[in-house]
Amino acid sequence: MKILVLANFGMGLYNFRKELLQELIKQNNEVYISLPNDEYVPKLKKLGCKFIETHLDRRGTNPFKDIKLLFDYVRLVKSINPDVVLTYTIKPNVYGGIACSITKTPYITNITGLGTSVENKGLIQKVTLMLYRLGLKKASCVFFQNETNRNFFIDNKIVKGNTRLIPGSGVNLEEHKFEDYPNWDENxxxxxxxxxxxxxxxxxxxxxxxxxxxxxxxxxxxxxxxxxxxxxxxxxxxxxxxxxxxxxxxxxxxxxxxxxxxxxxxxxxxxxxxxxxxxxxxxxxxxxxxxxxxxxxxxxxxxxxxxxxxxxxxxxxxxxxxxxxxxxxxxxxxxxxxxxxxxxFDRKIVINAYLNEIKKTMDKERYNEPIRKTS
Missing domain, CATH: 3.40.50.2000 (Glycogen Phosphorylase B;)
Known part of the structure; x- marks a missing residue:
């Protein structure tokens, strides 16, 4: 199975999701990652991920750059023809989601937080919510990291389908092992x-x-x-x-x-x-x-x-x-x-949630095989 992951920077993908990537690779899936090139890309490639560079301005609001990103994602999805796409953070969620809708590719979205563009009321918030409605409209599942965010998306009619609450990205209990409390040294x-x-x-x-x-x-x-x-x-x-x-x-x-x-x-x-x-x-x-x-x-x-x-x-x-x-x-x-x-908050809870939703998505796709896209 081919799995494409869309993200906005390597640090978050490596530090908080490498265990999921490792598990997907361990299960003999081809895992492609698309994000801007940075110092974490070699580490992600070392895990076994196949890297495709995507130019993305995380905090930029230039509409022409965002339209270009959408077309880049459409070309990318058509080129790889993945079985499922996983998206993280606002721009991959929005423009990656629209690209998946256009190409009729199953995708699973993770809302990692509302972000300033949604938190602050005004024109930018209205535009962002409109884009979110388009980006999440056909998602197989939308993961939320807290109940308040999920209620906000439901109340504003941004999501209507399958949603699921997970404990954030979880935490690697071994990597962040328990440490003895520092001695009192007057500081x-x-x-x-x-x-x-x-x-x-x-x-x-x-x-x-x-x-x-x-x-x-x-x-x-x-x-x-x-x-x-x-x-x-x-x-x-x-x-x-x-x-x-x-x-x-x-x-x-x-x-x-x-x-x-x-x-x-x-x-x-x-x-x-x-x-x-x-x-x-x-x-x-x-x-x-x-x-x-x-x-x-x-x-x-x-x-x-x-x-x-x-x-x-x-x-x-x-x-x-x-x-x-x-x-x-x-x-x-x-x-x-x-x-x-x-x-x-064990990270294994999050990994199992993803494996479960990917399986459900693939089972549904197999059931609806006659209308599945072809490369």
């Missing part, structure tokens, strides 16, 4: 992992960090992730003042999680936050905004703490409360978080 390390951009709550985090350092100078803030918006100057200034330490993009986040006492994510919206799953799996409490995609990953007061989104005072209060917790209570939070991951 507390708080970690942010994510793209350095407004929608991840970076502005609130930096403001709260200034307040925390003033009251608790022994607290260290480590930030990991590429800058997608212009925060470089601000980060440089805060580093000189010893308020934060910015480490840039890192291929091995686990080593940073291991050394931290908690992970902070003040994001405005998420599909389901992988960094929180990985941190909890490693035995670290999580401090996160109370938004869909974050609230599912922790139990407030037991495995972490929630705070109000876009609210610096709320974020500062939660950090302060966490700092004041006895060492053994912080440690117990991490242990409880790991147990939650083992029970609810």
């Amino acid at each position: 507390i390390r708080l970690l942010f992992i994510g793209r350095v951009m407004k929608a991840k709550g970076v502005e609130e985090l930096l403001k709260a960090a200034k307040m925390v350092k003033k009251e608790y100078p022994y607290v260290n803030f480590d930030l990991i992730g590429g800058t997608e918006e212009n925060y470089n100057q601000q980060l440089d200034e805060l580093e000189k003042l010893d308020i934060v330490k910015y480490h840039g993009k890192q291929s091995n986040v686990h080593s940073f999680i291991k050394e931290s006492h908690a992970t902070i994510l003040p994001s405005y919206h998420e599909g389901l936050a992988n960094v929180l799953l990985e941190s909890a799996s490693s035995g670290r409490p999580v401090l996160a905004s109370r938004v869909p995609g974050c609230i599912e990953t922790f139990e407030d007061g037991r495995t972490g703490f929630g705070f109000e989104v876009k609210n610096v005072e709320s974020l500062f209060k939660v950090i302060s409360n966490f700092i004041k917790l006895p060492y053994e209570q912080k440690k117990a939070m991490g242990i409880a978080g790991r147990r939650k991951m083992e029970k609810e």
